[in-house]
Amino acid sequence: MPDILTLKSKVKIGCDMCDTCCKYRGDIRLTIKNIHNISRYLGITPMEFIEKYTHKIDENEPELALNSTGEYKECILYDSVKKRCSVHPVKPLQCVVFPLFPEDIKNDYFYLTDQCKCKNKKTITVDEWLNRKQ
Secondary structure, eight states: OOOOBOTTOEEEEOOOOOSGGGSSOOOOBOOHHHHHHHHHHHTSOHHHHHHHHEEEEESSSEEEEEOEETTTTEETTEETTTTEETTGGGOOHHHHHTTEEEEEGGGTEEEEOSOOOOSOOEEEEHHHHHTSOO
């Protein structure tokens, strides 16, 4: 079981824009704010976005998550030609914090996943990672 991290925890983390985070991610959950921001960015209504890009997750409470596509289960919003998120400026919170995973947002608890294959990692605090310029 990974260690629970707080905002002051130091982690070795980085991003070299390798696009690994856009593949095999499982369910990328969406907030209401994500839905509105992404749909506005795409120039469509929130309902059009929901119908075209999402599916329901039925757990304790029904949630919406982004669809995946193709052999590598890439995020539906991944641009495979540019090898980049097509909605990068408004990407979902789960993508912003990756490879951290929010364990308890209300208490600022996270854990570090081992999914990121970035080679250029440096030691910084969780807070510095969350508040970096994208």
